[in-house]
Amino acid sequence: MNKELKYFTDSGFLISPELLDKINLIDKENLVENMSGAVVVINEDLVRCIEEDKKKELNWIGFDDARVLFEKKRLADDYNAFLDVLFERTEFNNKEAENFLEREDSEGGVVVLQSYNEKPKKVGVEDFVAIFNNRYRILKEILCNRIELKDAASISRIVNKNKESVALIGIVNDKRLTKNNNLLLELEDLSGKINVLINRNKNELRDAAREIVLDEVIGISGNIDNGFVFANKIFFPDIPVGKELKKSPAEEYAVFISDLHVGSKNFLEEDFNRFLDWVNGVGELENGGNGGIVDKIKYLFLVGDLIEGIGVYPGQENDLKIKDYYQQYRKLDELLKRIPERIKIILCPGNHDAVRLDEPQPPLDKGLLGDLLERENVFSVSNPALVNIGATKDFSGFDVLIYHGGSFTYYADTVDDIRLKGGVTRADLIMKLLLKKRHLAPTHTSTSYLAGSKDNLILNKVPDFFISGHVHRCSVVNHNNVVMLNCGCWASQTDYMERRGIEPEPSRAIIINLHTMESKITYFGDESKQTNS
Numbered sequence: 001m002n003k004e005l006k007y008f009t010d011s012g013f014l015i016s017p018e019l020l021d022k023i024n025l026i027d028k029e030n031l032v033e034n035m036s037g038a039v040v041v042i043n044e045d046l047v048r049c050i051e052e053d054k055k056k057e058l059n060w061i062g063f064d065d066a067r068v069l070f071e072k073k074r075l076a077d078d079y080n081a082f083l084d085v086l087f088e089r090t091e092f093n094n095k096e097a098e099n100f101l102e103r104e105d106s107e108g109g110v111v112v113l114q115s116y117n118e119k120p121k122k123v124g125v126e127d128f129v130a131i132f133n134n135r136y137r138i139l140k141e142i143l144c145n146r147i148e149l150k151d152a153a154s155i156s157r158i159v160n161k162n163k164e165s166v167a168l169i170g171i172v173n174d175k176r177l178t179k180n181n182n183l184l185l186e187l188e189d190l191s192g193k194i195n196v197l198i199n200r201n202k203n204e205l206r207d208a209a210r211e212i213v214l215d216e217v218i219g220i221s222g223n224i225d226n227g228f229v230f231a232n233k234i235f236f237p238d239i240p241v242g243k244e245l246k247k248s249p250a251e252e253y254a255v256f257i258s259d260l261h262v263g264s265k266n267f268l269e270e271d272f273n274r275f276l277d278w279v280n281g282v283g284e285l286e287n288g289g290n291g292g293i294v295d296k297i298k299y300l301f302l303v304g305d306l307i308e309g310i311g312v313y314p315g316q317e318n319d320l321k322i323k324d325y326y327q328q329y330r331k332l333d334e335l336l337k338r339i340p341e342r343i344k345i346i347l348c349p350g351n352h353d354a355v356r357l358d359e360p361q362p363p364l365d366k367g368l369l370g371d372l373l374e375r376e377n378v379f380s381v382s383n384p385a386l387v388n389i390g391a392t393k394d395f396s397g398f399d400v401l402i403y404h405g406g407s408f409t410y411y412a413d414t415v416d417d418i419r420l421k422g423g424v425t426r427a428d429l430i431m432k433l434l435l436k437k438r439h440l441a442p443t444h445t446s447t448s449y450l451a452g453s454k455d456n457l458i459l460n461k462v463p464d465f466f467i468s469g470h471v472h473r474c475s476v477v478n479h480n481n482v483v484m485l486n487c488g489c490w491a492s493q494t495d496y497m498e499r500r501g502i503e504p505e506p507s508r509a510i511i512i513n514l515h516t517m518e519s520k521i522t523y524f525g526d527e528s529k530q531t532n533s
Helices: 003-010 017-025 028-035 044-051 060-073 077-086 094-101 125-143 203-209 269-279 325-336 366-374 408-414 427-437 495-499
Strands: 110-115 164-177 183-189 192-198 217-225 228-235 253-257 297-303 344-348 378-380 385-389 398-402 465-468 474-479 482-487 508-513 519-523 530-532
Touching: 125 164, 125 217, 164 192, 183 203, 192 203, 203 228, 253 482, 269 325, 297 398, 297 465, 325 366, 344 385, 344 398, 366 378, 408 427, 427 465, 427 474, 427 482, 474 508, 474 519, 482 508
Parallel strands: 192 228, 253 297, 297 344, 344 378, 398 465, 465 482
Antiparallel strands: 110 385, 164 183, 164 217, 183 192, 217 228, 253 508, 385 398, 474 482, 508 519, 519 530
16 A cells, blocks of 8 residues: 555545555545545546635535445436535526527637526426425525535434524425414425524514525524424525635726617617617717727627517517517617627526526527627527626626526515515515525425426526526625626516506616726616716
8 A cells, every 4th residue: 555545544534446546646635634434435527626726514424425336336416516615506498508608709709608598398396396406405505605504404404303403404395384473484495394483572583584485495593392492593505705806907898788678669769879889989978978988898688688579578568669579689789780899798588588487598699680690799698697797817707697587577566675665666676585594485385397317597606797687776885795786677567567566767787897896877768968876
């Protein structure tokens, strides 16, 4: 036995076979110091974890168990869930990614990290079970980063205990008030179900519990007695507090807009042409206070509902100026071709666009966008999608999460703290809620989604920007150094919007200086006035 191998065995570790040929290259003291008491078998992934300084407080015993199952029985789901968290791996359609990556710039360009184009299929109960199992595994490992949940036990192991402190992680299966006005949750994991009681007299705990929604994954610490867990603390996956606020080394700008609704009688074409004039460096706005930033605009995001569509809501035919959605896209093409080719255009569909409603919605293709997609500066991605912009040799760039916002109205109506503070007019509160859940639509009925083997609406990678549309509001808010943008609209209020409580803020563009991260909301309406945020 060579001395390196003996060092590990004397320290209480076994070495996975794939490492035997590389054992001389391992920083053994550093690895043993970091992994002592956590795992038994050292494998290639653990070595990579230490080399990349991934010091996450994961459930390492669970990781070790998952690796054993992976090696002995080839059960990969649990083990892959750990790797997703450790290395912030992302799932994306390889074919789509290859197509886009062929077109990326060598520096400072656009890289599509996630863009989905799965085909609809006949689904059964097993597909929904697979989605929820996948969701539970990934979000569980994110929650296990919390020191209080590091040793969280499965429900089957704690359900028969009495008068003990426990920690558990589960999916919220039910939420209701008892006759004594306490809040009762039913949590479920892969091993069983248990009731969790949140006492009405624990004000801070009750306030946190007000935003719990069905089907999300949460952590609980408390005490168990007679089959009930009496909660002391609630944990959400959320965004880590210590996340870095990135800033580009170069002074360049990104512009964000949404919900054009081209083809509607209410589409504000004159205002949008004023925006296009400004992007081209002409018109009063460029000369009236924007400080010559137009030449430094490098990215333009269009976040869904590019056209008005057909048959989206009852009576929509009365609101249409263009009554064929192919012609609506032709009009859109005509407008977007005015944008200079030096500006990278990233666009996604929304619920008004001519693709399926089930999320993830596939990218708009050439059949809809025409020869606009042949331009080297146009990137069509799915809804949701994740793209990276601005990366260079010395800067990792910004990861931008794009989601039109199909689930927003559900949470505006059902979460009291959002409903009572403005409902659909408070996109900022809705987006913060979803970041805390680390999921774009945790409740089963909050949006229509495509069932498959994976839950594609999980936020397993922390973005730098979270951008959305749908509710026609314009806001810039920061949550734990994730910049959240709701990108307004370019259509005036219809009767349908009014009935749904949507109060649009049209004809605005959000402009971000990627070097300073300062934001500006510029108004392109008739008054040609700019407002700063």
